[in-house]
Amino acid sequence: MPSExxxxxxxxxxxxxVAASEHLGAAGIPHIVLERHRVAERWRSERWDSLVANGPAWHDRFPGLEFTDVDPDGFASKDQVAEYFAxxxxxxxxxxxxxxEVTQVRRHAGRPGFRVETSEGSIDARFVVVATGAFQRPVIPPIVPEDGVVPVQLHSSGYRNPDQLPAGAVLVVGAGSSGVQIADELRRSGRRVFLSVGPHDRPPREYRGRxxxxxxxVLGRWDAETPPEGAEHxxxxVSGARGGHTVDFRALAASGVELVGMTASYDDGVLSFAPDLAKNIALGDEKYLELLRAADAYVERNGLDLPEEPAAHVLGPDPDCxxxxxxxxxxxxxxxxxIVWATGFATDxxxxxxxxxxxxxRPKQRRGVSTEPGxxxxxLPWLSRRGSSFIWGVWHDARYVADHIATQRGYLAYGTPDRPGAAPATTQKN
Structure with missing residues (x-):
């Protein structure tokens, strides 16, 4: 059967x-986008019911379209985000x-391009853009055996709401945005909750009205090209839940969530935790305070009329836990x-x-351009900058990738019978 x-x-x-398609289309480059489910499927079926975007609607969008059903300073629900991309x-x-579904991609032998095998046949393409992102395969550390001592163990991508879980206490492992929001929701539903806290960054939701x-x-941190040592892990x-608020582990403890250190090992029905809780909380506090200090310096340097917020610098005493x-x-x-494992994802x-x-x-690439030509x-996180895995960041990365493809097409066309003297096509660099 001939391939397309x-x-x-x-x-x-x-x-x-979707971002890649926009820029490829604008450059007049023929392309096909293959999706094994629906557009933005992970927002639809791999997130909990009450999830909202962690950034405000004015920020978490593409330049060409605003949310019509969310206030610019509000936080879109997961379904609103999915419908936005559709x-x-x-x-x-x-x-x-x-x-x-794409089942295989392999390079042609003796000629340019790739054979893309799919559930509906094969496609020959000169270039392949892997836009599957970073959240492909849920990771659950092999710590607690699946022998029934804990009736339910699931990844955060499989969690939907408190009613999904059997009656009883819940351990949430992971203190990123997913872990803290799920732990908070479970506690508000009346559950006893333990939250295993590892290293984290907890920026203020809002400071001095921004x-x-x-x-x-404005501080240029979205555009940082290299993460501080260890920061990529x-x-x-941060949370947009209930209108948005700063994640405060002291407040979580005060609400009844018991904080513990990183989950380390399991033996005969007993979990052990690392002695790192106070250190992890302190490091998160320092990152929070450092951003406040940087914001204050920016206000002073630029003479901005933004209200001071000294109370934001005051941290309460550490709870007993x-x-x-x-x-x-x-x-x-x-x-x-x-046990809800909010422990991230791996690529596949x-x-x-x-x-x-x-x-x-791990992909060998620079700004999305692989070492494998084409x-x-x-x-992916830190593809070109800190913001690369965020909505606005991927749009800008896609523009660079589309521009690179356009340039490569120009080189390939140079000297061909239909373009005997053509120069490489170029578009504006990002």
Whole structure:
């Protein structure tokens, strides 16, 4: 059976794939976007019911379309975000094919381009853009055996609401945005909750009348190209829930959530925690205070008329669970019937059979341009900058990738019979 042909195949129709399609379309580059489910499917079916975006609507969007049903300073629900991207794809006329799974990509032998095998046949493409993002395979550390001592263990991507879990206490492992919001929701539902806290960054939701997204922008931190040592593994604890608020672990403890250190090991029904809780809380506090100080310096340097907020610099005393943390938890004795692992995701490129990965399976790329000619990546953390895995950041990365593809097409066309003297095509660099 002959294969279909196109210039570019984009794999994935989430925010990265839609952004790629916009810029490829604007450059007049023929392409197809393949999505195994629906546009922005992970927002629809792999998030809990009450999730909202962690950035305000004025920030967490693409330049070409505003949210029509969310106040600019409000936080869109997961369903509103999904519908936003579906509307955006329709607005730009993105050639998205839903329900088509990519099963294999391999380079042609002896000629340029790739054979893309899908659930609906094969496609020959000169370029492939991998827009599957960073949240592909949920990671659950192999700590607690699945032997029934805890009736339910699930990843945060499988959590929906408190009623989903059996009666009893819950341990939430992971103190990023997902972990703290799920722990807070469970506690508000009347559950006894333990929250395992690791290293984290907890920026202020708002300071001196401006959202933290604004502060990171004017301070140039969204555009940082290299993470501080170890920062790429540190989760960000920020929340848009209930209108948005600063994540405060002291407030969580005061509400009844018991904080513990990082989950370390399991033995005969007892979990052990690392002695790092106070250190993790203190480091998160310092990052929070450092951003406040940087914001104050920016206000003074630029003569801005923004109200002072001295109370934001004042941290309350550490709760007892931090000063004298629990080191062990007998799960049965504490009545723990569920563990929610908010422990992040890993990538899964088993279908991408090209020489584009290092010894640890990570893409070898610069600003999304792979070391394997013709292959590109989008939506990964720190792809080009701190904001690369965020909605606005992936849009700008996609523009750079589309520009690179346009330039490469120009080189490939140079000297061909239909363009005997053509020069490489170029568009404006980002």
């Amino acid at each position: 042909e196109t210039q570019v195949v984009v794999v994935g129709a989430g925010q990265a794939g 509307a955006y794809a329709e607005k730009i006329g993105a050639p998205v094919r839903c329900g088509v 959202d933290f997204c604004w502060w990171l922008g 540190v989760t960000i604890a 931090v000063t004298d943390p629990r080191r062990e938890l007998d799960l049965a004795e504490a009545g723990v019937t569920s 490129y088993g279908w991408l059979e090209v020489d584009a990965f290092d010894e640890r399976g 292959v590109y990546f989008l939506g």
